[in-house]
Amino acid sequence: MTTLAMGIDIGSLTAKGVLLANGAPTAKFLCRSLPSATESVRSVASGLCGHGRIEFEQVHAVCLTGYGRFQAPFPAIEKSEISCHGLGAAQCESSVRTVIDIGGQDSKVIALDDRGLVQEFAMNNKCAAGTGRALEVLAHALGVPVEELGPLALRGKAGCRLSNRCSLFMENDVLQARRDGIEKSAIARGIIDAVVERVLTLTAKLPIRSGICLTGGVAKNPGVVAALERHLDQPMIRFEFDPQLVGALGAAHFAARSL
Amino acid sequence: MIHIACDPGSRYTKFAAARPGDAEAIRQVFPSHDADDLGALARHVASALRPGLFEPVQLWMVGDGWVPKRTRSKPVLLGAALARASIGLGESALVADCGGLRTRVFEVAGGQLKRTLENERCTSGGGRFVETMAAALGVELDEIDAVIAASKSPIRVSSPCMVFAESEMISQVNSGVSREDVLAGVVAHAVEKVSTLVQQAGPSGRPLLTTGGLARLAAFRNGLAAALPGTVLVEPPCDPLFFNCVAGLATVYPGVSADVR
């Protein structure tokens, strides 16, 4: 008999899901988060069932994570996104010991043990400057889609420094730099460096061990990956599995383990 | 010579332009993220004044003295422009410029700028804050006043960061708080920020002119009046979004008036 376990991760910007069949991913789903967390959960569950060609009643266990876990419309276990990102990353690559997750509105650094379980973590407080939202806002100010920000930054020269701490005041810096005629690629690099610098303040709270990976949607930004590797002086572990779905993958594994 | 004043804000870049003989300036606005070539935009605005004909353009940048590198523009200091425009407000008055990110209060007297106060490096409670929250709640800018009018119990905004406040607002709506109450709380937060700055400027009872995009909202102006009893709120002679620009233009081109009464 096939054991079906579902993991659903409701973030501030995107809602993600992974379906496991006997422990292997068999369906994935991602959509923009809806204003109602309950509706987001339903939407992801329905999407996964559709992609997995199953009925929801066939699912043996569900685990919810992200802020949407507080509003489950059906029986489900709950796990923090910290634990889910940790286990999900370890499932993708067992040598991972440090996870840097840059999410929509928060960023975290997670230290794992050899079981993929959380040993320690640090999260940003009160400031969205080192998050995916900051990149969205600043990409918009630069006049480029956020997906193009990373590739643009890779072509940029260093030197355009965004001095402000707040992502919204940094937006003003970007507009000013554009008006001053600075090349967009240099501004893009400045944006990436500024956001990465904020994230790296978290690494002061935790010892960073080798075996570092980046999860969350921002992991798809090659500029951020390059900047992190430059600052940490270490290569990042890259997954074939979509890094934006790692939290949902971890949740699915927690669901499977609950059986 | 066409004189064009430009007020490059964080959200909107405003232009006011006039030719000799014009008593009123024409006004145009562009989203700031589409407005990096200010020279080109100025020429575009000029062509609206005299379609098909060339006339030299002088671009004036209204603000703190910054001019873009690729233009032959000149600066006009905003504080001085607003002070000049407010000369009719009496011996001592205040001007609150409630912009997207920056909120400033200018203390003016007899057409001269006496002092400037500005919000510390915090965008919480600015125009951008209100706009973003409204968008998150699915409310257009021109609907904000009507939505707030239905509010019974405005919430209190606790997060100092606009990004986190946005999630907090969405959580509130998810837990059943009406969007009217959330939006009313957001505008009340903006009122609190501006009124605090005004009170820091000193004794109450002086006329207070409000400019900037946020001042377009009746709910904001009414909230400010309630928070500052004894203060006479004065509206600018044109759309507050453009007033800084028009005031700047009036300092360099006497044909246009921005005088507030």
Next chain:
Amino acid sequence: MTILEEIRAEAGRPLPELAEKYHADGRRCAALFCGFIPPEIVHAAGAVPMRLRATGHSGTDAGSTYFAQTHCSLVRHAFDMAMRGRFAGFDAVMFSTGCDHSRRVYDAWRHADAAPALRMLIPVSSDSTPAAVVALERELEKMIFTLREEWKVELDDGAIGGAIRQYNKQRALLEQIGRARIADDSRLSGADVLALHQVISSVPVDQGNALLERLLAELPGMPARENATGTRLFLVSSHFEDLRRMATIEEFGGLVVGDLMCTGTGYFHGPVDEAAPPLTALAERALHRLSCPHAADEIDRRVRFIVDSVREGRCDAVILDRLSFCAIGAAEFFVLARRLKAEGIAVLELEGELHGGGEGQLRTRLEAFREQLSNRDSAR
């Protein structure tokens, strides 16, 4: 109503309401901004010393006219109350120099000429050397002189000595509460004890002592808390007054069985030496009790206290909960986090406003921390 419910209800009363009640009873009252100010002296002068908190007060826009957004949340709230005249019913407000933010509020209060008319500053040194003790004694002499002049009261060593004995009795009773709190069959939550501390620090000492005796008598008859043998936490903070936040920490983190806070156990920790001259003894205790991180030279003792309390209380972890923009807390907690981790103690660092906000974020961190602790336990 059970005694714990009574205590919670009393803790929810705003200080101005209590001040009105004391005046109606013919008693003076003084708001104390800082733990360095000995309540014994205020009590000996015939007034009720009330440790300042902003319970029931929301909004800081009036307070923010003098303070930036990046000032301590307690200072902005307290000053907002002052600007709105909420301290008009007090006979004095007393400040110290425990931190720059609280130091500044004394200046702002005078500049704004906010009530009450009697505002006193009792400066204290940034270390706890013998010279600092002598200096504080001199300041306490000035405090006594001022109270005699302003309130026309006798305030001699005998009266102060009597007050010391009453407050020492209170500290001993609270120590018993502390021991009851860490028992495996504890009847008290962290929120109960926080509420108790708030009540005790705002009522006359005899009333407070009677309440403590009653509580100790009734405790054995109460049901044990179900979560007393679950995750047990030690909470370190500066000024912490939000009962709802404490309840959230306990709901999603674990039972708080011990604390070191400005307004908590640290404030009541350790007696005044009754054998020594009163002012010397008060100065010694003020500087050598454990509460305040402003004395950077005492950090080893604070670390030791926390480590010993964690072991004694069989705590699973320490939570360092910093009040937003508390500069002293930021510096202290940076060092504490490292030192406690070096002792093998798991640490969670949080930050929050004075009242509410960010419940979702708080819950996520607490739940993740519980999972972290569970992972640690399963690895052993």
